[in-house]
Amino acid sequence: MSKRVFLTLFISLFMLLILSITAGIWVLVKPKSDQESESTFIGGAFILTDHNGQKITEKSFPGKFKILYFGYTFCPDICPTGMTIISEALDLLNDKSAYIKPIFITVDPKRDNVQVMAEYHRHFHPSFSNLTGTQHEIDHIAKLYKVYYKKSNPSEIKDYLLDHSSIMYVLSADGKYLTHFGPGATSAQIAAFFNREIH
Missing domain, CATH: 1.20.5 (Single alpha-helices involved in coiled-coils or other helix-helix interfaces)
Known part of the structure; x- marks a missing residue:
């Protein structure tokens, strides 16, 4: 050679x-995939109070998928629409809905106390847990889930509105972030996702 x-x-x-x-x-x-990366940075430990006055943490409802939605009861349109879409998705899932825990978290704890959240609970799917807390507790969980909210008319003392993000976060049965749905999501899309995940 x-x-x-x-x-x-x-x-x-x-x-x-x-x-x-x-x-x-x-x-x-x-680098990890977008979903793996997001699952690392979305969510965490919290403690809030539900519409029955019971303390709820990230460890509550073990073994169930969770769908978290942030809003407030005085919201004129976006929040009721989101709550209705989630309620309709649960109805579409029939028996599979038993494996899902829908959770509504207020970003307006000043007005949304336990009694107000209990009244709001009557208008949507009965499996919802409506959570409130102190301003500090709400600020904490909003930060964990990257939720934006701010008074849109701060000069108004009582009848103020809030600008806020409108995202539905889906967590696995062990509390890990799976995906999220934006404002354009339909009940059929949400139901289809859970039909694929729940066997």
Whole structure:
């Protein structure tokens, strides 16, 4: 074998080795998928109070999928629409709805006390848990779920409105983030997702 051929083979094998090492390193350090990344940074420990006055934490309702929706009872349109869509999705799921816990969390604890949340509960699917808390507790869980909210007319003392994000967060039975639905989601889309997840 000539020196030239030997040198060519040596260079080829060396380049192949470098490529293999590079590929191996990329596999070890490659970024996680968007969903894996989001599941790491969305959610966490909290303690709130439901519409019956019972304390609820992230560990409540074990073994059930959770769908969390943030809003407030004085919301004129967006929140009732979202609550209705979730309620209709649960109706579409029939018996499978028993494996899902819908949770409504207020971003307006100043007005949405336990009594107000209990009254609001009467208008939507009975399996809902409506949660409230102190301003600090609400600020904490809103931060955990990256929820935006702000008074749209702060000059009004009583009849103020809130600008807020309108996202439905879906958690697995062990409390991990799975996905979310935006304002355009339909009850059929939500039901279809749970039909795929619940076997």
